[in-house]
Amino acid sequence: MTPAIKNIALLFAALCALLPRLASAAPTYTVTVLDPGTTALNNAGQTTGSFLLPNGQSHAFLRTGDVRLDLGTLGGGNSVGTAINNNGEVAGLSDLAGGSQHAFTYLNGCMCDIGALGRPERLNDAGQLIGNTDAGGFLYSKGSTTYLPRAAPYMPTVAYGLNNAGAVTGMYNDGAYIYAHGAITELNLGAISEGTAINDAGQVTGYVSTAGPSDGEAFLYSNGNAVKLGTLGGPFSYGLDLNARGDIVGTANIAFLTSHAFIYSDGVMRDLNSLIDPTAGWNMETATDINDAGQILARGCRAGECTVLLLDPVMAVPEPNVVAMLLAGLALLGWRGYRTAGQRPVGWRRAA
DSSP, X not given: OOHHHHHHHHHHHHHHHHHXXXXXSOOEEEEEEOOTTEEEXXXXXXXXXXXXXXXXXXXXXXXXXXXXXXXXXXEEEEXXXXXXXXXXXXXXXXXXXXXXXXXXXXXXXXXXXXXXXXXXXXXXTTSOEEEEETTEEEEEETTEEEEOOOSBTTBOOEEEEEOTTOOEEXXXXXXXXXXXXXXXXXXXXXXXXXXXXXXXXXXXXXXXXXXXXXXXXXXXXXXXXXXXXXXXXXXXXXXXXXXXXXXXXXXXXXXXXXXXXXXXXXXXXXXXXXXXXXXXXXXXXXXEEEOTTOOEEEEEEETTEEEEEXXXXXXXXXXXXXXXXXXXXXXXXXXXXXXXXXXXXXXXXXXX
C-alpha cells in the first residue's frame, strides 16, 4: 500500500469512527400542540386521553395523525383513555349508565367492559394491563386479575410500569421492584425508591432517595446495576418513562421548587426546553412518555395556558466546520495521492 493510499484509508477510518458520534448528537425537536387531556403515546405516534365535548362531558379518544376518533363510553357520560399499546388498543375508564365506573379496552371499534378495576396505568402488546385499586396493584390478563404480593397486610404494592413480557415495576415495601413469573424481586436501590417504567430488556427507571422523599434522583437500572442520572441543577429528578434504547424522560429541578422536563440519553441529562425553538415560548415542566422513535409527550405552558405537547426529534446537523475539515482532509490526501501516482520511481529510464 502506497503512503498516499494509507493516509486516505486512515482518514476514512477516522471519519467512520466520527459518524456514530454525529448521528447520536442531541436532537432538536419540533413541537405539536395536542389535546390537553392527552395521557399516553405508542410507538406509531398514536395517542389517547380525553377531550371535552360541547355539553361539558369528556370522551376517550384515539388520535392517529390529525384524526381524533371518539371512543364513546360504556353507557355513561364520561370516559378517558389512560394507556395505549403498539397495536392501537386503548385502555381506560368509563362511566356506566348507572353512574359507577368500569375499566375498558378498545380495539377495532369495540369498547369492552372489563369490570370494576382501577385506573389502567399501562397496556402491553399482548393485551395485559396493570393498575391500582385500594386492594393494591394488579395485573389483568385474558379476563383474569392477579393482585401483586404485599410486603405486609397494611402495605399494598403499587404498579406503574409494564413491559411486553408481562414484567411489572412500581413500589413494594418502599422500594422499586420487578415482578415476573409470579415473584417479586426487590431492586434494593436506597431508603425509598419506586419504578415507573420497564422496557422489554428489563431496564427500569423511576426515583431513588437515600435521605427521604423530599430529594432524590432519577435512575436507570440495567442488568443488576443502577445509575443515578443527576438533576438539572436542583435537588430532585424523577424518571417517568424509557424506550427500547434506554432513553429516559421525566422531570428535574433546575432550582428549588422549579422543574423542567428532561431527556437522558447516551449518559447525559438534557433540559428539553433547550432543545426546542425558544421563540415558541413554551416552558415544559415534565415529560411523561417516550417511544422507540424518540417522540416525547411533555406538559408545556405559555402565556398562562398549559397543554400537552408532542415533540418530534429532528437530528442535529453536524457543525459546518467539522464537515468542512473532514472534506478538506480527504481532498488534500486525494490530491497528494494523485501527485504521488504521477511521480516516476527512482531509477526509471525511458525505453530506447
